[in-house]
Amino acid sequence: HVQLVESGGGSVQAGGSLRLSCVASGGSFSSGCMGWSRQVPGEEREVVATIWTGRGRTGRTWYADAVKGRFTISQDNGNDAVYLQMNSIRPDDTAMYSCAPGEPWLESVACNSGEFGIGDFDDWGQGTQVTVS
Helix, strand or coil, rough: CEEEEECCCCCCCCCCEEEEEEEEEEECCCEEEEHHHHHHCCCCCEEEEEEECCCCCCCEEEEEECCCCCCCEEEEHHHHCEEEEECCCCHHCEEEEEEEEECCCCHHHHHHCCCCCCCHHCCCCEEEEEECC
16 A cells, blocks of 8 residues: 655635645555545535546546536646645635545456446555644
């Protein structure tokens, strides 16, 4: 397992922007599905964006309806970091944001169509808090 470290969160006013980073400390991400999720205490974790880094559909992305058109997921060339650009931030975006790789069975079609559950990802990072006023 690769250690994941998220950063870039903080307090932001509604309508503002943040760029979250997910760094693979001590190694690169394995090829496959990478995701960003968010969670509010007492609520279920919600996957908000995925990107396929494996062979065949590299760079394909998926977004939850709640963030579509506002958030953008991307990855650096060396698979050492995944980013989440958050624009037009809304108060209901307030959450702890974490990143994780998909489990090995999460293939490209499911990764990029939203056909997965929260259990199809593993080793969520500690997260970075985004608080929107």
